[in-house]
Amino acid sequence: ENAMPVTEIFNDYIENGTAAFADAPLPGAFFSMLLEMTAGYPAYAVVDASAGNVIEFCWLSAYALREFLENGQNHLFIAREHAGKGMGKLCFDRLEADARQMGMENIIAEISLETA
DSSP states (O other): OOHHHHHHHHHHHHHHEEEEOOOHHHTTTTTHHHHHHHHOOOOOEEEETTTTTEEEEEEEEOSTTTTTTTTEEEEEEGGGGGSSSSSHHHHHHHHHHHHHHHHHHEEOOOOGGGGO
C-alpha cells in the first residue's frame, strides 16, 4: 500500500533536486527493490494520520564498505511540503536507536539540505 507514495516522494527528489542519486525517475518496481535492500534492517514509512498519506520514508542499511561492519548508513526522504517540521529528526532518532540495538557504533548519513 505504500509503494506508490514512497516511489513518488523519491522520484520528486530525482526530478526536482539533488538528494536522490538516480538520473531518471524510477519505475514502480523501485519499491520492491527497496524492500529487498532493506531486508534484515529497519525501514519505516511515516503516514500523516489526519490525511492518511505517506509523508516520509527512511531506512537503515549496512555501510557500503563492508570492512566497516560496525557502521550503518541511514537514508531519509520527506515529502517537500513536510520538510522542516521536525519529522526527519524523529526518523533519525528511531534509526539511531535501531542501529544501537543492532550493535552498530556509527551511522553515516547522506543528508541533503533539501530534506533538512
